[in-house]
Amino acid sequence: MQPFALQDVKLSKGIFKNAQEVDLKYILALNPDKLLAPYLMDAGLPLKAERYGNWESSGLDGHIGGHYLSALAMMYASTSNAEMKTRLQYMVGELARCQAKNGNGYVGGIPNGKVFWERIHNGDIDGSSFGLNNTWVPLYNIHKLFAGLRDAYQFADNQQAKQVFIGLGDWFAELIKPLSDEQIQQVLRTEHGGMNEVFADLFIITKDKKYLDLAHKLSHRNLLNPLLAKQDKLTGLHANTQIPKVIGFEKIAKLTNNAEWSDAAQYFWKNVSQTRSVAFGGNSVREHFNPTNDFKKMLESNQGPETCNSFNILRLSMALFLDKNDISYLDFYERTLYNHILSSQHPEKGGFVYFTPIRPNHYRVYSQPSTSMWCCVGSGIENHTKYGELIYSHSDKDIFVNLFIPSVLNWQEKGIQLSQNTDFPYKNNSELVLKLAKPQTFSLNIRCPKWAESVKVRVNGKVQTINDQPSAYMSLSRNWKNGDKVSIEFEMKTHLEYLPDGSNWAAFVHGPIVLAAKTSTEDLKGLFADDSRMGHETKGKLFPINKAYAVVDDSGNFLSKIKPHKNLRFNLDSLTLQPFYEIHDSRYQMYFQTFDKKAYDTYQSNLKQKEAETLAIEARTVDKVNCGEQQPEVDHSYKGEKSDVGYDDEHFWRNTRSYISYQLQNHQKVGKYLEISTLDNINSDNIQIFINDKLIEPTKVDNKTLRINASDDEAIHIKIMAKNNIVSPRFYQFRILKE
Structure with a gap:
């Protein structure tokens, strides 16, 4: 199974195309010279503009610059926008100038970087989860630059980026050369992104085995060893620290045919996606993995799942799907794409979300280009550039349709153009139209999602006999001609999806679409973030959970409480349920408790006092x-x-x-x-x-x-x-x- 290049897939009008265009405006609103300032400062070169504030001048200086390279490269590949290419060439050229000035292959924006790296080179190491020698996640920071240079080369064929990438890799290899394996593992205690992955990428690009050896050395054994033993040691770990490491494990496994490492990556994915993730695909509370048997703290917190986590778990899902050809990875990928990634950007004003609380009657905060330099802004500007990455995939001669997103696939090598016309999820169908230079024989394989029912497939209006097993492909093999049309129809039903801890909290999910209700616009303090250090967190008050809407039915038939309306709207008593990705500028409720009447009355009585005590101490807290x-x-x-x-x-x-x-x-x-x-x-x-x-x-x-x-x-x-x-x-x- 192979992905198509982003250049081969263009989005058509729809919710994803809109998200891509809004993101493009945000990317253009960022000033490259401000993003480059930390690198110029470290290299001793004159600044062309003062650096940004917020996280870009308080320890993570330069991290957004690395993400920006990736976003420019992928947006250029996806849209052919000339300004994206111009900015990318400029950014890479300036980084190359910094690298040349440093003279040893190094380029970076980390504060006092030269002094910091010299200490590491000399084996002076004191690290914990996010502080290495009292420097804020320096390897995580420089990983963004490694990844950005890789993406500039891979997605936009920027040859200068390739050379800077290799030079930076050689510098890092020399940096850690004197360190023992034990010292390297000590360094890896601190969040370091996917350093093992980018060295595996250097091996792919150069075929030089020294980089693959370094990828092994930079694989964190404290995480890997329990995964190899199928032991769940994830509770309490910083979630987004772990996921990029596992992406690296999977890539190394694929390059070396290491079945044990691949099994470890699959075990991690299954653990996180099936036992630690909520309905919209996100995971973690206050950035950490919560216990699998208790989601209470996530329900109470205003710091729900972090968008960066979903950015990375989708990268892992895609890698495992392509490696294992297992369609179940696509079910999770689709769920997370629609419900977390798509919802994490304001669809009109732009701006990215850091935390998505599942606390009832709470809300989210959006970034602004001039004030917000969080990690989820970095991954955010990337998220909406690459929606075309997995709509389709291919083998040597066959096409696989994985997602129902309006788009045009142009497989130039085979002389095949495939247009997908759909209003999914608002309508339960999609139409595929082939444009061929000449008749060809191949298989067109259409994913039958886990959630789809009563599936019908027609070719040029004629119903086909298909294998419509959930989480499998429906394969149509024939001699295709120019203008052939394939239509897919299906039913989507609404179901309750309970939290993995077995509690009585449930979300309404229609097909793959998570539904939620707007509840209030009261006290949306900090809705669009200022430049304060904690601007990514909500500042508005917490409403009591015992005042949240619950679904009460003595017969247990909770689904009977919702009544379909139109355009994916459902009535739930006084509430209107709608796709969560549509809800913005509002408080909302996604999860509802389910009770019979007696249990509901008991719960209300018990919770009222506890909630009052919790809110009282928060009100007293400065x-x-x-x-x-x-x-x-x-x-x-x-x-x-x-x-x-x-x-x-x-x-x-x-x-x-x-x-x-x-x-x-x-x-x-x-x-x-x-x-x-x-x-x-x-x-x-x-x-x-x-x-x-x-x-x-x-x-x-x-x-x-x-x-x-x-x-x-x-x-x-x-x-x-x-x-x-x-x-x-x-x-x-x-x-x-x-x-």
Whole structure:
């Protein structure tokens, strides 16, 4: 099974074409010189524009530039837009100039990069999940540049990008040459994107085995080994850190015919897609994998599945589909494409979503080109450039139709043009029209999705006898002529899809389309993000979950509560269900609890008090940091040495044998005290606590809680030092409270 090049598939009018055009405008709104500034600064070259703010000037300097290369290359391949090619050539040329100035193959935008990389080269390594020598995910950052240069070459045939890519790879090979395998694995503790994958790509491009050897070396054994043993060790791990590693495992497996590594990648995919993902295809809560048997925290959080995760799990799904020719990967790919990726961009104003909460009656935040430089903006500008990547695929002579998306396939090598005309999912049919230079014999294979029922296929109006098994291809083999038409008709039904933990929370899904209801436009604070460090998070209030809509029926026939209307609209009492990807600028509800009347009354009584307590403490909170979680710690300027993180007792935690520190904000000085919570009993003889560099004697509330009077400063810098190299307690939260 082979994919078609993006150049071979052009989108036609429809929801995906619109998303592509909106993304193109966003790409054009970004200033290449601002994105290049971190690279020029690091190379000691004059700036042509000041760098962007937000994440591009607070530690991840340059990461969007790498994504931008990929987006330009894929958008050019998909649309033939000349400005995309012009900008790509300019970006690559400037990066080549930086590389030449550095003189050793290196080019990067990482702050104080030369000093940082020299420390790594010398074996000076102190890393945790996202901080390597107190630098924010530097390998993750430079991976974006590696991937962008690869994509510029592979999708847009930019030969200069190929040379910069190889030069950067050779520099990195020399950088880690003195390191032992143990030291390399220590480096890989910190989020590093898909470094193993890009070195496998260097091998594909150059055929030089040294790059494949490096791909093996850069494969993180702490993740790989449990997967090889079919052990689920994912709960509590930072989700998007893991998925790119597995894409690399799969690529290396395919290149080396390593069945064990391929099995490990399949095990990971099945675990994440079937037991950790929600109806729209997303996974994780507050960026981490939640327990498979408890989605409660995801239901409560305003930080639901992260778009980057779905960006990467789709890349893995596509790789496994092409490798294994297993159509079940397409069922998940389609579900995630329509319901998460398509919904993650505002369809009119543009802007990308970071978190998609499943908390009832909550909402999402959209980026803006001038203010927002998050990771999900980087993957976001890529997401909507490449919708044509898997609509069709092919073998040596046969065509496979995988998705019902209006488009035109031009297989020039075979002299075949295939037009797909469809209003799916609003209409349950699609028409394929062939344009051939001469009659040809081949098989046209049309995917019969898992959700499709009563499928009928006609060729030039004549009904065909087909194998319409779900998650299989319907194969039409014949001598095709110019103008032949194939029509596909099917039925889609609505079903309830419960969360994987077996709870009574369910989503209404029509065919592959997840339905949701607009619930309110109240308090959509921060709907379009400002340039603040945490602008990607919602700022509006949390509405009580016990006030959410529920579906109550003593007979258990919950589907009977919805009534079809039109254009994929369904009435659910006072609510209107519609495709989730249509819902924007609004609070919404996607998941509904199902009850009989007695169970509903009991639930309401039990939940009301708990919800009130939770919302009350959030209302009293001025600022907080959840220790051991990547984004909250980055948002609060974490620094530390000899520190470990983990997940136990439903909490992420961080400890230290040296020190850890955070910067919290006591906005308008309304906070009265700082509360520190741990998982272990606190022995105050073994730690010292400093507030704004002053040694503090805290008050012990209980054996696992400390309280400190808030200082008179709006910025509160807290530093905890371990005495005599004795490991500290496991800290899980620091919270400033009003009273």
